[in-house]
Amino acid sequence: MDIDLLKSFIAICETGSFTQAARQVGRTQSAVSLQVRRLEDLLGRPLLLRSSASVALTEHGELFLGYAKDIMASYNGALTAFNRGSVEGVVVLGLSEDYAPRILSEVLRSFIELYPLATVDLVLEDSKLLVKKLAEGAVDLAFITEGEGPVRGGPIAFRDxxxxxxxxxxxxxxxxxxxxxxxxxxxxxxxxxxxxxxxxxxxxxxxxxxxxxxxxxxxxxxxxxxxxxxxxxxxxxxxxxxxxxxxxxxxxFNIRLERAHGRKSAIIDRLEAHLMTRFSEER
Structure with missing residues (x-):
C-alpha cells in the first residue's frame, strides 16, 4: 500500500477538504482525488462521501482511518529510528556504581553508536538517593533496586x-x-x-x-x-x-528502570527503549 495514498487520505480527513489537503501534501487537488480513488479501488470499499460543501467519512472510511494512522505512525517511527542525526540532546541517567560495568560496557556504548549526537549525563549514586533525585526531576531515568524506595513501578530491566x-x-x-x-x-x-x-x-x-x-x-x-x-x-x-x-x-533481586514523572523528550524515549530492548535480549 503506497504511503502517499495514506498521507493524502489522512490529510483530507483532518482538514475536511480536498483543496486544503492538496496544499498540505504538496499536490494538486485532482492528484489527491485520484489518490483517493486508487485507495478505494484497492480496498474495494467507498471511504469518502463527497459533496460541493464538505467531505464526510463513510463507515468504511471511519474504520480505515484508524488503520491508516497506525501505519503512518509505524512508518514515521521506523524512519526516525534509523535517522541517526534526528535525535540529539542530553539525557540524565542514574545508576548505582555496582551496575556500572554491566550497563556501561556494551549497552550504553551501542546507544551512543546509534545516536552520535546524544549526550548521556551519568549520575552514580545508590538506589535510595536516586529515588529522591527521580522525585526531584534531577535525573530522567534511573536503575533502581527493587524495594529501595517509593517509585512508579517501572519495568524490570534485569535481575541480579x-x-x-x-x-x-x-x-x-x-x-x-x-x-x-x-x-x-x-x-x-x-x-x-x-x-x-x-x-x-x-x-x-x-x-x-x-x-x-x-x-x-x-x-x-x-x-x-x-x-x-x-x-x-x-x-x-x-x-x-x-x-x-x-x-x-x-x-x-530485581532492578527496575524508572522514569522521572512528566519528563518527555525524544532522547529520553530512545534511551529508555534501547536499554529495555538490550536487557530483554540478555534474558
Whole structure:
C-alpha cells in the first residue's frame, strides 16, 4: 500500500477538504482525488462521501482511518529510528556504581553508536538517593533496586545476585579468620556476609572498609579480603566463590528502570527503549 495514498487520505480527513489537503501534501487537488480513488479501488470499499460543501467519512472510511494512522505512525517511527542525526540532546541517567560495568560496557556504548549526537549525563549514586533525585526531576531515568524506595513501578530491566567474590588466584577463602572487605557496619551487604559466615560457623575479621565499590574491587583483586557484591560488579581480576566452596549466593533481586514523572523528550524515549530492548535480549 503506497504511503502517499495514506498521507493524502489522512490529510483530507483532518482538514475536511480536498483543496486544503492538496496544499498540505504538496499536490494538486485532482492528484489527491485520484489518490483517493486508487485507495478505494484497492480496498474495494467507498471511504469518502463527497459533496460541493464538505467531505464526510463513510463507515468504511471511519474504520480505515484508524488503520491508516497506525501505519503512518509505524512508518514515521521506523524512519526516525534509523535517522541517526534526528535525535540529539542530553539525557540524565542514574545508576548505582555496582551496575556500572554491566550497563556501561556494551549497552550504553551501542546507544551512543546509534545516536552520535546524544549526550548521556551519568549520575552514580545508590538506589535510595536516586529515588529522591527521580522525585526531584534531577535525573530522567534511573536503575533502581527493587524495594529501595517509593517509585512508579517501572519495568524490570534485569535481575541480579549478591555473590561472594575472591581474588582471581589463591585460596584466601580458606583462611581463619576469613578477611572481609565491607562498606560500613550497617550496610545490607555486610549484614548478608556476616549472617552467611555465622551460618557457616566461620570466624571472620574486617580487613578493609571502603565506602566505594571501586575500593572494594581493589581490595579483593589485590588479595586483601573477600567481599560481597552484585554479579554485575565482578571484574576479570576477581572470581565468584561457589556453593561447592561453601559460599552460596547471598540474595537475588530485581532492578527496575524508572522514569522521572512528566519528563518527555525524544532522547529520553530512545534511551529508555534501547536499554529495555538490550536487557530483554540478555534474558
Amino acid at each position: 545476585q549478591i555473590v561472594w567474590v575472591a581474588p582471581r588466584e589463591g585460596n584466601l577463602h580458606e583462611r581463619e579468620p576469613v578477611p572481609i572487605a565491607i562498606r560500613n557496619e550497617d550496610d545490607s551487604y555486610t549484614r548478608f556476609m556476616v549472617s552467611s559466615l555465622q551460618a557457616m560457623k566461620r570466624r571472620y575479621r574486617t580487613a578493609v572498609i571502603s565506602r566505594s565499590i571501586t575500593g572494594l574491587r581493589a581490595a579483593v583483586a589485590g588479595g586483601l579480603a573477600l567481599s560481597a557484591m552484585v554479579r554485575s560488579s565482578v571484574t576479570s581480576d576477581m572470581r565468584e566463590l561457589t556453593e561447592a566452596e561453601g559460599f552460596p549466593p547471598l540474595a537475588e
